[in-house]
Amino acid sequence: MEIQPVKGTRDFYPEDMAKRNFIADLWKQVSLRNGFAEYDGPIFEYLAMYQLKSGDEIASQLFAFEDRGGRQLAIRPEITPTLARMVNQRINALPRPIKWFSVPRLCRAERPQKGRLREFFQWNIDIIGVDDCLADAEVIFCSVDFLSQAGLTNNDVVVRISSRRLMAALLGYFGIEKEGLEKVYGVLDKKNKVPQEAFGKMLEEVISDSSKRQKVQKLMAVESLSQLEDFAGSDKNANQAIEELKQLFNYLNIMGISEFCKFDIGIVRGLAYYTGIVFEIYDKSEQLRAICGGGRYDNLLADFGGQKISATGMGMGDCVLGIVLEEKGVFKNLSQKNGIEYFVALADESLQNESLKVVTRLRRAGRKADFSYKGGSLGKQLKQASAANAAMCVILGEEFTQKKQLVIKNMDSGQQDIVAVEDFFSRLG
Ligand code: HAM
Numbered sequence: 001m002e003i004q005p006v007k008g009t010r011d012f013y014p015e016d017m018a019k020r021n022f023i024a025d026l027w028k029q030v031s032l033r034n035g036f037a038e039y040d041g042p043i044f045e046y047l048a049m050y051q052l053k054s055g056d057e058i059a060s061q062l063f064a065f066e067d068r069g070g071r072q073l074a075i076r077p078e079i080t081p082t083l084a085r086m087v088n089q090r091i092n093a094l095p096r097p098i099k100w101f102s103v104p105r106l107c108r109a110e111r112p113q114k115g116r117l118r119e120f121f122q123w124n125i126d127i128i129g130v131d132d133c134l135a136d137a138e139v140i141f142c143s144v145d146f147l148s149q150a151g152l153t154n155n156d157v158v159v160r161i162s163s164r165r166l167m168a169a170l171l172g173y174f175g176i177e178k179e180g181l182e183k184v185y186g187v188l189d190k191k192n193k194v195p196q197e198a199f200g201k202m203l204e205e206v207i208s209d210s211s212k213r214q215k216v217q218k219l220m221a222v223e224s225l226s227q228l229e230d231f232a233g234s235d236k237n238a239n240q241a242i243e244e245l246k247q248l249f250n251y252l253n254i255m256g257i258s259e260f261c262k263f264d265i266g267i268v269r270g271l272a273y274y275t276g277i278v279f280e281i282y283d284k285s286e287q288l289r290a291i292c293g294g295g296r297y298d299n300l301l302a303d304f305g306g307q308k309i310s311a312t313g314m315g316m317g318d319c320v321l322g323i324v325l326e327e328k329g330v331f332k333n334l335s336q337k338n339g340i341e342y343f344v345a346l347a348d349e350s351l352q353n354e355s356l357k358v359v360t361r362l363r364r365a366g367r368k369a370d371f372s373y374k375g376g377s378l379g380k381q382l383k384q385a386s387a388a389n390a391a392m393c394v395i396l397g398e399e400f401t402q403k404k405q406l407v408i409k410n411m412d413s414g415q416q417d418i419v420a421v422e423d424f425f426s427r428l429g
Contacts, residue, residue: 008110008118018334020121023150023318023325024103027123030146031101034138036125039100041082047072049081053303055272056186061108075107078315079124080273080300087128088306096129115289115320123292126313128301133244136277136296136312137251143281143292143314144257151330157291159257160264161248161279164295166228166241167268168275173235174215176207182272184216189268191220193289222265225249248277273297277312283324291324292316339389342369343411345381347397355396358406358421362394365428385411394424 005011012020028038047064054077063075076082079102087098102124110116125142127135140159147157167188171181187202194202200217207213219231225245232238245263252258269278276296283291294314302308325331342362346355355371362369370388372381378395385393390411399405399418406424408417419427 006118008112010117010119015335018338019322019325019331020318022331022334023321024121024123026146026150027101027103027316030142030149031123031125034099034125034142034145036099036101036142039083039086039102040104041076041079041086041102043105044073044075045082045085047074049085049304050074050077052081053273053300054078054081055182055270057270058108061110063107063109076104077106077108078271079104079106079122080126080271080297080313080315081304083124083126083128083313084300084304084306084311087309088301088304091301091306091309097135098126098128100128101125113289115317115323117319121318123316123318124313126311128311129309130312131298131310133248133277134251135310136279137248137255139294139312139314140252140261140279141255141257143294143316144260146316147281147291150325151328152324154259155284156324156328157260157281157283159261159279159281160267161245161261161277162263162265162267163241163245163277164268164274165276166238166245169235169237169241170219170231171216173231173233173238174212174219175209176212176216180206185268185272186270188216188220188266189270191266191268192264220265225263228265244277269293269295273300273303275299279314281316283320288320288323291320335389336391339368339391340370340385341367341390342392342394343381343385343388343390344369344371344394344396345378345385346375347378347395348401349375351396351400354400358394358396361425362428365425367428382409 047062050062051059058077062077065073067073083100087094103121104124105119106122107119109118112118125139127139144159167185168181171184172178176184183206187206190202191199203213203216207216222228222231225242228242232242249258249261252261267278267280274295275298278295280290280293292314296312298310299308300311344355344359346352359369359371372384375381382393393409393411395407395409397407399407404421405418406421408419408424
């Protein structure tokens with residue numbers, strides 16, 4: 001019986017692992033330099049935790065199961081609820097603000113498509129305890145910091161920003177009931193993701209009154225922050241939300257990333273718990289789903305039985321990101337970077353024990369070193385060294401037998417140097 005991998009999962013062969021590690025290592029490095037500390041939680045939790053506040057879409061994509069004790073559990077589709085639970089548990093002991101990051105493996109039973117799988121890794125950064133859009137600006141800055149560090153520019157990616165608070169205020173102002181808002185958000189979030197006609201139909205299902213619907217459609221056509229003021233009229237909440245967005249753009253400007261950022265009324269976010277500024281980052285080809293998404297969720301900790309504490313954060317998956325980085329050629333030199341530093345070869349089989357000693361000394365000195373099990377001609381061993389992406393070859397031949405010298409061959413330039421064994425090792429440090 002031939003066993004297939006499960007649909008929507010990935011096998012990571014060494015070359016894939018090198019790419020995954022490149023991304024995850026940079027996620028960690030950028031988190032640390034932006035002042036975030038790492039945490040993690042369990043890969044499954046009580047099912048109810050995700051049914052409570054993540055929203056219908058995620059709830060319909062859960063890998064849920066019953067354990068032997070009859071408990072209803074689910075594999076984590078996101079880590080934000082776990083974060084809220086963990087912070088609530090120690091809220092009085094944790095110094096604030098809490099700036100934490102994590103790189104969990106997540107599962108969602110989505111229809112697999114380009115950039116969306118059933119199992120993926122997602123970088124999360126969250127700031128808890130800061131009720132100021134400076135924290136939202138910092139989350140956006142940190143996301144852009146990573147993308148720039150990975151080699152992307154504002155010609156490659158765009159941060160699209162809006163506000164749930166603004167949307168809630170304007171929808172309320174248009175007369176849409178508070179109770180129906182979650183469903184309306186779910187549809188508005190699809191505006192840039194489904195054909196216009198389908199969007200119209202979906203909107204009809206959640207807003208039956210045609211005059212209210214028309215107002216919403218007009219609002220969704222707004223292209224700039226200044227146009228919004230006409231819609232807000234004298235509504236206090238809406239005007240405050242506009243002011244907050246202006247302040248956010250001001251911070252982003254001071255942080256030097258405004259050329260990456262754009263206001264976009266179409267960003268609403270699919271998850272139910274967002275309450276304020278929301279954002280998503282897209283690649284400029286516009287062909288792929290979002291690279292990342294996040295926003296402010298000021299009620300989630302309280303909804304999970306804790307105190308009401310402000311929170312904001314984002315999640316960035318490795319799938320769309322991987323496609324974008326591949327297209328940009330970022331992974332091109334990875335095999336060289338991760339290759340063997342020294343491949344030890346021998347010109348005469350009688351030197352096998354000596355060559356093994358050289359390999360061992362290199363490894364003990366912290367160098368990536370390897371050798372051929374098969375041995376054979378020097379030519380064959382050099383070929384093996386190239387296949388292993390070795391930077392240097394250390395050859396034991398006549399010079400070794402006669403004068404205890406090594407031939408060091410640079411595999412790139414082909415240049416060869418002859419060095420006494422002890423000099424070679426003392427230079428390594
Ligand atoms: P989300 O929008 O559901 O938000 O996911 C954020 C990112 O995770 C997406 O933009 C995408 O990069 C990646 N992602 C989501 N689903 C998949 C999938 N099936 N396959 C591959 N990648 C995927 C959240 O998860 C929030 N918890 C983020 C957050 C943290 N908000 C505040 N803090």
